[in-house]
Amino acid sequence: MNFLGKCFVVALFVMSCAFMGAAIAAYGAHRDLKAEKQRIQTQLNQTQAQLQTKTSEFQRTNSSLTQEKQAATERLIQLESEKARLAERNRDAQAELDALRTASGAAIAGMEATQISNNALADELNELRDSIREALSDKDRYFATALEATEKFQAIRNDIESALEQNRELVADTSRMTSLLRANNLDPNTPADAITPKVDGVVSRTKRENGAQLVEISIGSDDGIRAGDTVDVFRNTKYRGRLEILRTAPDRAVGRVDVRFQQGPIQEGDRVTTRLKLS
Amino acid sequence: MTVYTVLMILATVALAVGCIFLYLESASYQ
Numbered sequence: 001m002n003f004l005g006k007c008f009v010v011a012l013f014v015m016s017c018a019f020m021g022a023a024i025a026a027y028g029a030h031r032d033l034k035a036e037k038q039r040i041q042t043q044l045n046q047t048q049a050q051l052q053t054k055t056s057e058f059q060r061t062n063s064s065l066t067q068e069k070q071a072a073t074e075r076l077i078q079l080e081s082e083k084a085r086l087a088e089r090n091r092d093a094q095a096e097l098d099a100l101r102t103a104s105g106a107a108i109a110g111m112e113a114t115q116i117s118n119n120a121l122a123d124e125l126n127e128l129r130d131s132i133r134e135a136l137s138d139k140d141r142y143f144a145t146a147l148e149a150t151e152k153f154q155a156i157r158n159d160i161e162s163a164l165e166q167n168r169e170l171v172a173d174t175s176r177m178t179s180l181l182r183a184n185n186l187d188p189n190t191p192a193d194a195i196t197p198k199v200d201g202v203v204s205r206t207k208r209e210n211g212a213q214l215v216e217i218s219i220g221s222d223d224g225i226r227a228g229d230t231v232d233v234f235r236n237t238k239y240r241g242r243l244e245i246l247r248t249a250p251d252r253a254v255g256r257v258d259v260r261f262q263q264g265p266i267q268e269g270d271r272v273t274t275r276l277k278l279s
Numbered sequence: 280m281t282v283y284t285v286l287m288i289l290a291t292v293a294l295a296v297g298c299i300f301l302y303l304e305s306a307s308y309q
Contacts, residue, residue: 009286013289016290017290020296023300023304026300
């Protein structure tokens with residue numbers, strides 16, 4: 001074999017090894033392109049569907065935003081008109097407020113004047129009430145005085161009527177006594193001062209003064225006893241003495257014991273009588 | 280047997296192995 005054949009053998013060996021390496025490499029780097037294509041296609045379809053969904057959502061959102069923008073614009077226009085109307089109303093209200101303030105100032109001034117007048121009237125009313133109260137108290141007092149005077153007047157009138165009645169009875173008694181005296185041949189004009197009435201009483205009290213014994217007896221001027229009369233004093237049936245009347249009162253009298261006729265001590269409870277007279 | 284004979288045998292074996300892998304690769308696309 002010559003040199004050229006050796007070179008071909010070596011070249012054939014080298015290329016055979018290269019072929020085997022390439023085949024092994026191709027087999028080792030095997031890829032399923034169909035499945036890859038299918039997967040990429042599926043992913044593409046999904047992406048397109050998502051794109052369509054997003055596009056429709058975008059359009060819907062866009063239309064919604066457009067409507068909202070339009071509504072907001074209309075609302076803005078309405079608010080502008082409302083603002084203008086409220087501003088006009090505010091001006092009217094301000095003008096009305098100014099007018100009311102002016103009227104309120106006038107009313108306050110009038111009210112103050114009325115209050116002053118009211119205070120004056122209240123003071124006057126209080127004075128009038130005081131006057132009325134005083135007048136009522138005076139009226140009550142005068143009424144009480146009039147009532148008391150009326151009672152006194154009635155009492156006096158009753159006394160007068162009683163006195164007149166008693167006077168009529170006394171006149172009748174006098175007339176009857178005068179007739180009786182004349183029927184018994186007695187002069188009705190005889191002075192009665194010299195006649196001592198016949199009455200009985202008791203010694204109510206005794207007292208010794210300036211050496212003389214004073215005796216108080218239970219009969220007085222209502223019984224006809226007068227100063228200067230004499231009364232006799234008895235205890236049971238025994239004569240005790242004689243008293244000379246010094247002073248008299250309507251229901252009692254005071255006499256001095258006449259020692260010339262005294263026949264025993266005179267004590268409280270002794271009887272006195274006017275049967276005897278010392279002339 | 281010379282070295283060149285061995286090289287020829289190895290070259291044949293390498294070609295056979297390369298053909299087998301190529302077949303397997305082509306079979307996978309069927």
